[in-house]
Amino acid sequence: MSKDKSKVVERLRAKILPENRIFVKKNLEISEQISAQLKEKNWSQKELARRLGKSESEVSKLLSGLHNLTLKSIAKLEAELGSDIITTPLEACKKYRSPEYVTFKVYVPVPAQVDEVGTEYVEASSVEYKGTYQKLAV
Amino acid sequence: MNIFAHIERLNDFQYRKVRYFSIHIEGNEVNEFFDFLNRMEEVSEVTDDLSNLLVWIEEIGENYGAIKNRFFRNESITADVQALPPPRREMVAHEIEVNDLRLYCMVLNENVVFLFNGGIKTRENAKDCPNVGPYIKQANKIASRLDAMLSSHEVSWNEDHTDIKFDETLEIEL
Numbered sequence: 001m002s003k004d005k006s007k008v009v010e011r012l013r014a015k016i017l018p019e020n021r022i023f024v025k026k027n028l029e030i031s032e033q034i035s036a037q038l039k040e041k042n043w044s045q046k047e048l049a050r051r052l053g054k055s056e057s058e059v060s061k062l063l064s065g066l067h068n069l070t071l072k073s074i075a076k077l078e079a080e081l082g083s084d085i086i087t088t089p090l091e092a093c094k095k096y097r098s099p100e101y102v103t104f105k106v107y108v109p110v111p112a113q114v115d116e117v118g119t120e121y122v123e124a125s126s127v128e129y130k131g132t133y134q135k136l137a138v
Numbered sequence: 139m140n141i142f143a144h145i146e147r148l149n150d151f152q153y154r155k156v157r158y159f160s161i162h163i164e165g166n167e168v169n170e171f172f173d174f175l176n177r178m179e180e181v182s183e184v185t186d187d188l189s190n191l192l193v194w195i196e197e198i199g200e201n202y203g204a205i206k207n208r209f210f211r212n213e214s215i216t217a218d219v220q221a222l223p224p225p226r227r228e229m230v231a232h233e234i235e236v237n238d239l240r241l242y243c244m245v246l247n248e249n250v251v252f253l254f255n256g257g258i259k260t261r262e263n264a265k266d267c268p269n270v271g272p273y274i275k276q277a278n279k280i281a282s283r284l285d286a287m288l289s290s291h292e293v294s295w296n297e298d299h300t301d302i303k304f305d306e307t308l309e310i311e312l
Contacts, residue, residue, distance in 0.1 A: 006176045009150045012192055019160040028197055035208060039288045045207070065206050066194055068238045 028065040030074070030085055035063065037081045051080050102133060139310040143280070144305050145293070153199030157301050159252045161280055161310060170189065170276075171253040174241060184258060187236040194234075195253075203248040210245050211235065229285040231277035240270050243276035246282060249300040254280060277312070283310045 003011070038048060049059040061067045062077075078085050087095065112120045141152055143161040146169045151158035160169040168176065178188050206212075210232035223270070236243040241256040254277045257269035264270050287293040295305045 003176075003179075005176050008168075008179060009192075012175060012179060012188060015185065016189045016193060020186065020193050024190055024193040024197055028194075028202060031204070031208065057211070060207075060211055061235065064211070065197070066190060066234070067211060068237075093162065102161055126268060 142309045155203040156199035170255040174255045187239045231281040246279045
């Protein structure tokens with residue numbers, strides 16, 4: 001019996017494995033990360049290609065979200081961009097759990113007072129709270 | 139003999155950021171994208187690539203949008219088919235590449251994409267490949283027709299350019 005051609009999407013979607021979803025999702029996340037770093041550095045894909053010694057076409061393949069990126073290519077990209085593209089959860093914990101402190105000042109509002117001729121005035125707060133707190137990792 | 143086609147909204151491929159369409163050639167059982175999927179379904183070597191492609195279409199559609207310079211390529215197919223680069227602003231066909239698998243398409247903007255046909259590329263120069271050569275030619279022809287239809291407003295944009303409007307009986311001569 002021949003297959004119903006109009007039902008091809010259902011058949012193919014049923015064949016998608018969890019690893020296909022993970023592969024594409026991670027690939028696109030890496031592409032997004034590289035693009036963000038290029039934007040930050042104000043580099044074009046052409047500039048990145050020049051620095052990597054690759055053709056523009058090869059770099060566009062790397063960013064397509066469908067290319068099977070090797071760890072070697074990621075390492076080359078990280079070296080050229082000067083920052084991480086991927087970070088493992090353990091490494092992220094070490095990196096982002098280290099304490100960071102913020103200092104803030106709080107000035108307390110003082111209620112308006114009335115002088116002897118009936119004019120309202122506000123005295124600058126003489127109470128200043130100062131503190132240093134640890135910023136929590138999100 | 140003249141061949142006619144019409145635009146078909148791919149109802150299974152309507153996402154938050156991208157609406158996908160295809161064209162349906164008169165007399166064919168399914169649209170061009172479904173024809174591609176049906177043919178590739180029979181090739182066991184590309185099962186994994188085809189799965190990745192479907193997930194990619196979904197991910198781009200739901201979370202990223204059809205960013206031309208990042209996710210879609212056109213240099214290889216326009217250079218192969220056209221002797222001269224297209225006049226500025228004229229829309230051209232694009233290519234989605236998964237290893238040797240090629241799907242030709244047309245990116246109207248970040249929100250609207252037409253998926254056409256394709257196959258498994260077996261030659262260095264796609265134009266010379268019997269599997270994909272004819273589909274590159276077809277994709278460029280349709281892209282040129284759709285471009286003209288947008289200019290003449292036979293196909294028009296909705297208010298915020300996130301979708302297109304067209305008469306379902308509108309014929310595209312190929």
